[in-house]
Amino acid sequence: xxxxxxxxxxxxxxxxxxxxxxxxxxxxxxxxxxxxxxxxxxxxxxxxxxxxxxxxxxxxxxxxxxxxxxxxxxxxxxxxxxxxxxxxxxxxxxxxxxxxxxxxxxxxxxxxxxxxxxxxxxxxxxxxxxxxxxxxxxxxxxxxxxxxxxxxxxxxxxxxxxxxxxxxxxxxxxxxxxxxxxxxxxxxxxxxxxxxxxxxxxxxxxxxxxxxxxxxxxxxxxxxxxxxxxxxxxxxxxxxxxxxxxxxxxxxxxxxxxxxxxxxxxxxxxxxxxxxxxxxxxxxxxxxxxxxxxxxxxxxxxxxxxxxxxxxxxxxxxxxxxxxxxxxxxxxxxxxxxxxxxxxxxxxxxxxxxxxxxxxxxxxxxxxxxxxxxxxxxxxxxxxxxxxxxxxxxxx
Numbered sequence: 001x002x003x004x005x006x007x008x009x010x011x012x013x014x015x016x017x018x019x020x021x022x023x024x025x026x027x028x029x030x031x032x033x034x035x036x037x038x039x040x041x042x043x044x045x046x047x048x049x050x051x052x053x054x055x056x057x058x059x060x061x062x063x064x065x066x067x068x069x070x071x072x073x074x075x076x077x078x079x080x081x082x083x084x085x086x087x088x089x090x091x092x093x094x095x096x097x098x099x100x101x102x103x104x105x106x107x108x109x110x111x112x113x114x115x116x117x118x119x120x121x122x123x124x125x126x127x128x129x130x131x132x133x134x135x136x137x138x139x140x141x142x143x144x145x146x147x148x149x150x151x152x153x154x155x156x157x158x159x160x161x162x163x164x165x166x167x168x169x170x171x172x173x174x175x176x177x178x179x180x181x182x183x184x185x186x187x188x189x190x191x192x193x194x195x196x197x198x199x200x201x202x203x204x205x206x207x208x209x210x211x212x213x214x215x216x217x218x219x220x221x222x223x224x225x226x227x228x229x230x231x232x233x234x235x236x237x238x239x240x241x242x243x244x245x246x247x248x249x250x251x252x253x254x255x256x257x258x259x260x261x262x263x264x265x266x267x268x269x270x271x272x273x274x275x276x277x278x279x280x281x282x283x284x285x286x287x288x289x290x291x292x293x294x295x296x297x298x299x300x301x302x303x304x305x306x307x308x309x310x311x312x313x314x315x316x317x318x319x320x321x322x323x324x325x326x327x328x329x330x331x332x333x334x335x336x337x338x339x340x341x342x343x344x345x346x347x348x349x350x351x352x353x354x355x356x357x358x359x360x361x362x363x364x365x366x367x368x369x370x371x372x373x374x375x376x377x378x379x380x381x382x383x384x385x386x387x388x389x390x391x392x393x394x395x396x
Contacts, residue, residue, distance in 0.1 A: 001043035001265045003156035003314065006303055008044035008260045010311050011113060012052045013061065015258070016303045017187035019044050021294035022259025024287040026250025030264075031287075033246040036280045037238045039272060040226060041287070042250050045263040046322055047106055047214050049113075050369060051207045052260065059204065061258075062196025067208030068255035070200070074212045075248025083241035090216070098376040099217040100330035101346040105353030105369050106214065107323025114319050117312025128170065129309040136163030136313025144317075153270045156314050163310035178301040185297025190258025203365050210370035213377065215263050219247055221329070222264040229273045341383050349376040 005023050006016040026042045034040075048068065055064035082090065118133030119125055140159025143151065151158065167173050192198045220235075223243055227234045234243065243264075250262040272278055293299050330337075330346070337343050351357075353372030358365065366374070 001041055001267055003154070003160050004046070004265070004267065004318065005043035006306075007156075007311055007315065007318070008046060008049060010306075010308075011049050011110075011117075011315075012064075012260060013056065014190075014260060015188040015300070017294040017300035018189055018257060018259045019254075020290045021187065022250075022254035022257055023262060024290035024294070025253050025257075026262040027283060027287040027290075029249045029253055030243070030246035031280055031284060033249060034238045034242045038223075038226070038234050038243055038246075039230065039278045039280045039283050040222070040243075040264045041268040041283050042247070042262040043265045043268075044260040045215060045251075046110075046318075047211050047218070047263070048208070048261045050106075050109055051211055054368075055204055055207050059199075059201070060196065061190060062192070063199065063201070063204050064208075065190055065192070065196070065255045065258060066198050066200060067204040068261045069198075069252050070205055071208045071212050071261060072248040072250075072252035072255065074209050075216070075244055075251065078212070078216060079241040079245035079248065082244065083239070087220075087235065087240045090220070093377060093381070094213060094217040094220075095380060096329050096333035097335050097342050097345050098349070098373070098380050099214060100326045100333075100335065101349035102214050102353065102369065102373045102376060103218070103326030103329065104323045104350060105326075105372055107319045107321070107326065108354050109356075109369060110315070110319040110322075114312055114315035117308050117315055119309075119312070126309075128172070129307075129312075132163055132167050132170070132172070132307060132309040133313035133316070135166045136160065136310050137316055139163065140314055140317050150271070150274060153267060153274065156318065159314050159317075160306065160310055163313055164306060167307045167310060172307055173305050175305065177304060178298060181297040181301035183298055184295060185300065187294055187300055188258070192256065195258070206366045206370060210366075210373050213373045214369075215247070215261075216244060219244060219264055222266060222269060225266070226264075226269050226272070229269060230278050341385060344383065345376055345379045348379060349373070 001023065005019055009016045009019040023043045030038070030040060030042055051067065052064045055067050078090070119130045121129050136159050139162035140155050143155035143158040147155070164173070190196065220240065223234045223240065247263060254260060254262050335342055337346065349372045352375060353369050356368050357371055358367035359371055
């Protein structure tokens with residue numbers, strides 16, 4: 001999870017060291033809430049990148065942290081409802097035909113950010129920077145395709161390392177921060193009532209809360225896959241309500257100290273699959289390492305020296321993979337786009353989300369991915385299903 005977890009704070013302007021600490025603390029909270037029965041590690045969520053950037057630009061990073069905290073509370077509310085009523089209703093509200101296109105919107109919506117990171121030095125185009133991004137991207141792709149076993153699971157980390165060495169060779173890395181940093185150093189926490197006064201607004205709620213639609217669906221998918229890997233039904237025991245609550249508490253903890261929202265990571269499920277080590281104590285040990293790394297000033301300073309085009313290079317692949325995973329979700333669940341209902345829902349979500357459509361009324365402001373997700377849910381609930389006979393007649 002390391003490469004992806006430090007990439008998110010890079011993109012939104014948070015301290016990567018805080019992201020490591022919050023991922024460790026969030027993982028501990030998740031393990032505790034799930035009664036130490038679910039071997040899952042939590043890292044920074046990509047789904048919240050755009051909302052955090054928008055919230056930061058409009059009302060400051062403190063507002064983004066408030067929004068993240070509220071999103072965590074929504075997780076808790078959903079968990080309570082699931083505990084009381086079961087989980088079938090959420091599957092009906094969040095089917096693959098809605099969630100798949102929204103995930104595609106997340107990935108493609110970040111495409112311009114990845115390209116800017118890969119090509120711009122400040123405001124100017126830099127061929128040198130672009131070469132760094134291309135080298136990083138190529139190393140990541142080669143690692144993904146040709147490496148086997150454990151190394152096949154960490155192509156992002158290998159790509160960052162390779163891009164870093166290339167950057168070092170062409171002389172664009174400054175080690176002065178690493179030399180000046182102390183071995184023990186508190187990271188740049190963002191603490192409520194110290195660094196900002198929490199303020200709740202409808203705009204922030206509408207920016208952050210709809211993202212929960214996507215992350216909860218992603219969480220359910222991870223729990224199903226993890227259950228297949230380990231050979232247990234985690235939806236039933238310890239229960240989906242507990243794992244969703246764990247995600248929510250982890251996100252709230254991150255918001256309190258100034259870290260990005262947390263989510264379960266598919267990469268770590270892959271690690272479990274190949275090592276067959278399912279011990280929650282190993283997961284907890286990884287969480288300890290993450291927290292310790294966050295307080296080692298030399299490591300934090302070293303992370304900050306990673307050039308922007310290196311992160312841009314891996315972002316080109318990562319954001320594309322996010323979009324492709326939405327497409328894969330639709331394929332795996334056999335979503336038939338020959339069905340006009342499915343075609344309409346997915347098409348509307350994609351254009352509204354990627355196009356950045358906005359719904360404004362006074363201070364009410366709903367746009368982009370959030371608006372697309374809500375409209376997708378509404379369309380899925382109100383549009384009548386097409387029966388097989390009508391589809392066959394249209395095809396004929």
